[in-house]
Amino acid sequence: xxxxxxYLQAVKFWLPKxxxxxxxxxxxxxxxxxIDEKETELGRKLNEVELxxxxxxxxxxxxxxNRYLPQEQLxxxxxxxxxxxxxxxxxxxxxxxxxxxxxALLIFNSGYAAKFAGHSWVEILGSLWAQLWGTAFLAAGTxxxxxxxxxxxxxxxxFLEEWNPRKLPPVNNPNLISRFNSxxxxxxxxxxxxxxxxxxxxxxxxxxxxxxxxxxxxxWRYFFWGFLLIAFVxxxxxxxxxxxxxxxxxxxxxxxxxxxxxxxxxCWLLKANVLAELSGASxxxxxxxxxxxxxxxxxGRVFPIAVIFGLVIAVVNILxxxxxxxxxxxxxxKTAAMA
Amino acid sequence: MSSENFDNLRxxxxxxxxxxxxxxxxxxxxxxxxxxxxxxxxxxxxDEGTLYPLLRRLESQGLxxxxxxxxxxxxxxxxxxxxxxxxxxxxxxxxxxxxxxxINSILKEYGHATSRTVFASx
Numbered sequence: 001x002x003x004x005x006x007y008l009q010a011v012k013f014w015l016p017k018x019x020x021x022x023x024x025x026x027x028x029x030x031x032x033x034x035i036d037e038k039e040t041e042l043g044r045k046l047n048e049v050e051l052x053x054x055x056x057x058x059x060x061x062x063x064x065x066n067r068y069l070p071q072e073q074l075x076x077x078x079x080x081x082x083x084x085x086x087x088x089x090x091x092x093x094x095x096x097x098x099x100x101x102x103x104a105l106l107i108f109n110s111g112y113a114a115k116f117a118g119h120s121w122v123e124i125l126g127s128l129w130a131q132l133w134g135t136a137f138l139a140a141g142t143x144x145x146x147x148x149x150x151x152x153x154x155x156x157x158x159f160l161e162e163w164n165p166r167k168l169p170p171v172n173n174p175n176l177i178s179r180f181n182s183x184x185x186x187x188x189x190x191x192x193x194x195x196x197x198x199x200x201x202x203x204x205x206x207x208x209x210x211x212x213x214x215x216x217x218x219x220w221r222y223f224f225w226g227f228l229l230i231a232f233v234x235x236x237x238x239x240x241x242x243x244x245x246x247x248x249x250x251x252x253x254x255x256x257x258x259x260x261x262x263x264x265x266x267c268w269l270l271k272a273n274v275l276a277e278l279s280g281a282s283x284x285x286x287x288x289x290x291x292x293x294x295x296x297x298x299x300g301r302v303f304p305i306a307v308i309f310g311l312v313i314a315v316v317n318i319l320x321x322x323x324x325x326x327x328x329x330x331x332x333x334k335t336a337a338m339a
Numbered sequence: 340m341s342s343e344n345f346d347n348l349r350x351x352x353x354x355x356x357x358x359x360x361x362x363x364x365x366x367x368x369x370x371x372x373x374x375x376x377x378x379x380x381x382x383x384x385x386d387e388g389t390l391y392p393l394l395r396r397l398e399s400q401g402l403x404x405x406x407x408x409x410x411x412x413x414x415x416x417x418x419x420x421x422x423x424x425x426x427x428x429x430x431x432x433x434x435x436x437x438x439x440x441x442i443n444s445i446l447k448e449y450g451h452a453t454s455r456t457v458f459a460s461x
Contacts, residue, residue: 023391025407026371026416030387033372059388067388068395 014065186238193231214277256317263310370415
């Protein structure tokens with residue numbers, strides 16, 4: 001029977017303090033009753049193996065004890081879907097940029113790269129992996145801790161049980177164009193068009209006694225008319241979108257052309273050495289030439305970033321066209337014939 | 340349907356029924372081991388890991404009362420239904436019968452029709 005005592009002791013360890021004795025007395029009695037019945041059936045005392053079989057059938061001590069404990073959850077079913085979503089967002093919006101920044105530092109920052117001088121690529125990747133895990137655990141741990149606290153508060157205050165169906169977000173339709181966005185786009189392009197026409201036609205950006213900034217006139221006229229034309233197209237598109245607030249394949253294609261033209265003009269502007277003159281009463285001519293060259297140089301250096309942005313915009317626009325042109329595209333209350 | 344799915348659904352189905360069965364069996368005073376035997380004799384297998392925590396929960400809710408008493412030279416804990424327990428049992432039985440009748444009615448109207456459709460499509 002020593003095996004039985006050992007079993008009961010193991011169960012007792014995990015039981016709540018105030019119920020230990022009571023539960024163990026009852027459990028002990030139940031097992032002894034089962035043993036008695038078995039012994040009566042066999043007409044002899046049970047051996048070690050038979051007793052072991054009975055205890056094994058009862059289950060692992062921690063599991064047996066666990067059934068007497070109150071059911072506890074770190075994060076309950078109400079908060080768990082939100083917790084999982086936040087965890088995914090954190091992993092995507094924190095760890096991915098963290099990794100990209102780490103790689104960028106390694107490539108572009110010579111001081112940081114010097115730390116890994118003499119290391120092989122495998123060792124460098126190993127270092128990234130180790131740091132990434134540390135960061136991931138910290139991020140996931142922080143999110144879990146916050147949600148565990150929220151769960152405790154929720155259990156006491158039931159703040160998540162109070163909700164209003166009227167405050168639910170509207171049905172998500174990616175083909176719908178917000179009228180507010182169209183109004184903002186219309187107003188912004190009109191203001192831009194008026195300002196551009198009034199101030200930028202000559203290519204003189206600033207003409208003060210202390211500072212004069214002028215752009216190469218022969219080159220500038222292409223940009224002036226180009227950006228003005230794009231603004232007019234955007235105004236027309238915003239008016240159309242305001243009247244019919246849903247994307248059609250044709251309008252999505254016009255938006256792609258307009259955005260691509262804007263990106264091409266902007267990228268060209270950065271590489272064209274368009275800044276021709278920078279002068280002022282208090283600026284020595286040599287210094288002005290230096291600053292002009294430097295500004296043109298830095299505009300040129302921004303070019304790759306502008307190209308990346310242009311490509312991202314193109315991808316977004318192309319995806320929109322594909323989505324709108326898809327047979328399942330949903331335009332509420334309208335038919336595809338409107339395209 | 341997989342066996343695991345069936346086991347989980349069966350467990351869910353049985354959970355409420357076990358409470359009714361335990362309360363019903365405790366009209367007469369019983370201790371845990373004999374209660375389990377009675378249940379088993381009537382076709383309801385319940386393991387001790389489920390029964391004892393359930394008895395404690397029902398006791399903490401005031402539906403059962405218990406006392407330690409010596410029987411066959413050993414101390415045993417005997418459980419019995421309280422007045423509140425009897426009242427709840429009656430309400431649960433009414434609910435149980437109503438549910439049973441509703442399911443039967445649904446089966447009569449749709450269950451047989453579904454079977455016929457399944458057989459007709461073969």
